Amino acid sequence: MHRVTIPIADDEITALHVGDHVSLTGVLTTARDAAHKFLVETYIQVDEPTQELSLYEELKGILKGGAIYHCGPVVAQDEDGAWRFIAAGPTTSIREEVYEPEVIEHFGVKAVIGKGGMGPNTLKANREHKAVYLSAIGGAASLIASAVKEVVTVFKKEEFGVPEAFWVIRVEDFPAVVTMDAHGRSIHAEVEAKSKERLAQLVAG
Amino acid sequence: MNDLTEHLTELIRRAATDLPADVEAALVAAQERETPGSTAAGALDMILKNVALARQQSTPVCQDTGTPIFEVYLPSSASTREISEIAGRACAVATERSYLRPNAVDSLTGKNSGNNRGVDYPTLHFHEWDEDRIKVRLLLKGGGSENVSAQYKLPYAPLGAGRDLEGVRKVVLDAAYQAQGKGCAPGVLGVTLGGDRGSGYLKAKQMLLLPLDEPNPDPALDALERQLLDDINQLDIGPMGFGGRTTVLGVRAAAQHRLPACYFVSVAYMCWAVRRATMVIEDGQVSYD
Numbered sequence: 001m002h003r004v005t006i007p008i009a010d011d012e013i014t015a016l017h018v019g020d021h022v023s024l025t026g027v028l029t030t031a032r033d034a035a036h037k038f039l040v041e042t043y044i045q046v047d048e049p050t051q052e053l054s055l056y057e058e059l060k061g062i063l064k065g066g067a068i069y070h071c072g073p074v075v076a077q078d079e080d081g082a083w084r085f086i087a088a089g090p091t092t093s094i095r096e097e098v099y100e101p102e103v104i105e106h107f108g109v110k111a112v113i114g115k116g117g118m119g120p121n122t123l124k125a126n127r128e129h130k131a132v133y134l135s136a137i138g139g140a141a142s143l144i145a146s147a148v149k150e151v152v153t154v155f156k157k158e159e160f161g162v163p164e165a166f167w168v169i170r171v172e173d174f175p176a177v178v179t180m181d182a183h184g185r186s187i188h189a190e191v192e193a194k195s196k197e198r199l200a201q202l203v204a205g
Numbered sequence: 206m207n208d209l210t211e212h213l214t215e216l217i218r219r220a221a222t223d224l225p226a227d228v229e230a231a232l233v234a235a236q237e238r239e240t241p242g243s244t245a246a247g248a249l250d251m252i253l254k255n256v257a258l259a260r261q262q263s264t265p266v267c268q269d270t271g272t273p274i275f276e277v278y279l280p281s282s283a284s285t286r287e288i289s290e291i292a293g294r295a296c297a298v299a300t301e302r303s304y305l306r307p308n309a310v311d312s313l314t315g316k317n318s319g320n321n322r323g324v325d326y327p328t329l330h331f332h333e334w335d336e337d338r339i340k341v342r343l344l345l346k347g348g349g350s351e352n353v354s355a356q357y358k359l360p361y362a363p364l365g366a367g368r369d370l371e372g373v374r375k376v377v378l379d380a381a382y383q384a385q386g387k388g389c390a391p392g393v394l395g396v397t398l399g400g401d402r403g404s405g406y407l408k409a410k411q412m413l414l415l416p417l418d419e420p421n422p423d424p425a426l427d428a429l430e431r432q433l434l435d436d437i438n439q440l441d442i443g444p445m446g447f448g449g450r451t452t453v454l455g456v457r458a459a460a461q462h463r464l465p466a467c468y469f470v471s472v473a474y475m476c477w478a479v480r481r482a483t484m485v486i487e488d489g490q491v492s493y494d
Contacts, residue, residue, distance in 0.1 A: 019244060034315070074268045076303040086303045087259075087268035092349045092387050116349070116387035116446060137248050138349065138389035138445055139478045141268040143255035161317030162307050175251065177244055179447070187244075191448045192385055195440040199382045202436050203364050203375050 007065030070114030072163025117188025245449030386446015389476035
């Protein structure tokens with residue numbers, strides 16, 4: 001078990017290999033479809049960001065050496081207005097494949113957490129910018145929510161809706177597995193290649 | 206009516222926060238098959254811990270509480286409009302109580318309705334029957350598994366799949382391969398042979414309401430289910446796509462009549478969190494199963 005604290009240093013990333021179990025502690029943000037589209041269109045694919053600048057500064061602070069969690073949680077609000085995470089498993093990551101390499105490079109993200117794995121572009125970005133992809137267990141939502149100790153803040157909740165907002169959370173011992181490392185290995189690519197061979201055999205009868 | 210809203214809310218709570226016994230038993234059996242200490246065994250261990258925790262806390266098993274799909278069996282005296290309205294209200298109440306995530310998004314504006322009500326949302330299907338009681342079966346089906354569901358048209362040249370049971374076997378195997386771990390393996394496959402593009406998918410989804418531990422009454426379909434379960438679990442995709450011995454927990458198949466020109470095979474992928482629950486209303490009394 002590798003205990004990893006956010007912000008994460010490059011040498012901690014290169015020490016991780018596929019199959020390693022990781023326990024993550026620190027402040028990270030959720031981001032999924034609408035959030036990734038927003039990040040890329042507002043801050044990255046522009047000559048100079050001109051909109052949402054105060055949010056830009058906040059996000060730069062959270063994401064530098066930080067982690068993104070592909071998750072749309074179930075939340076509850078206490079009477080004093082404080083938010084709590086009720087259920088918070090990962091969502092399917094591959095939908096962010098078109099955005100993630102640029103997000104990793106631009107913001108200096110070190111860990112992307114989700115489920116189902118990502119493709120060759122993210123694997124390449126992992127290698128070039130020293131980052132890892134971590135698999136959380138899909139559907140283990142109540143268990144993972146118990147690792148969320150505090151909702152620090154939320155951005156874009158009204159505009160994007162609860163599942164798609166940036167939920168900035170403090171986690172303790174968030175459980176995950178390295179399935180794409182910074183050395184070019186991906187469990188997802190390896191399992192897919194092996195299952196493709198098995199499929200061919202089974203189809204041939 | 207208020208009472209019935211509360212009862213349907215309770216049905217939603219039960220579906221969202223617990224798993225049926227047959228599904229949990231299948232997950233336990235899957236864990237016992239994996240090599241101790243493997244990533245696959247670790248994934249199943251966390252899945253089972255999560256199921257127990259969700260049940261204990263009465264919190265959602267998975268944060269993607271999915272599309273609520275209600276299958277309602279009712280006598281001719283009952284009103285489908287009234288039941289639809291009450292089901293919608295129950296979804297809104299269940300959302301307020303954090304049993305459901307607000308999941309209904311306007312496809313034109315991108316705006317989340319915030320209460321799980323919207324155009325054709327939730328989904329309801331009505332079946333009139335001769336009995337005096339009303340039975341409501343609920344399936345909560347998440348988006349990750351919905352995205353990897355697939356429909357094939359036989360013959361399917363890339364796999365040499367013809368218009369016969371062997372062709373069906375090949376394309377369902379392909380659907381499981383294409384899904385990898387993205388639908389939250391080990392899942393359950395609902396499979397329909399025939400029908401049209403709409404009826405086939407609907408029936409495949411309705412098959413997910415059947416228990417995993419009951420044989421199919423049709424011997425040919427029963428044999429197909431067993432063969433597919435065995436074959437798919439040889440793909441080594443495993444829990445969450447980490448590699449391993451259990452890629453699916455079960456396969457439930459149905460056959461519909463089809464047009465001479467069309468042979469569709471519809472595969473509804475359900476994640477391991479097969480959230481289904483049943484409620485019966487009889488003589489003003491409500492019971493849950």
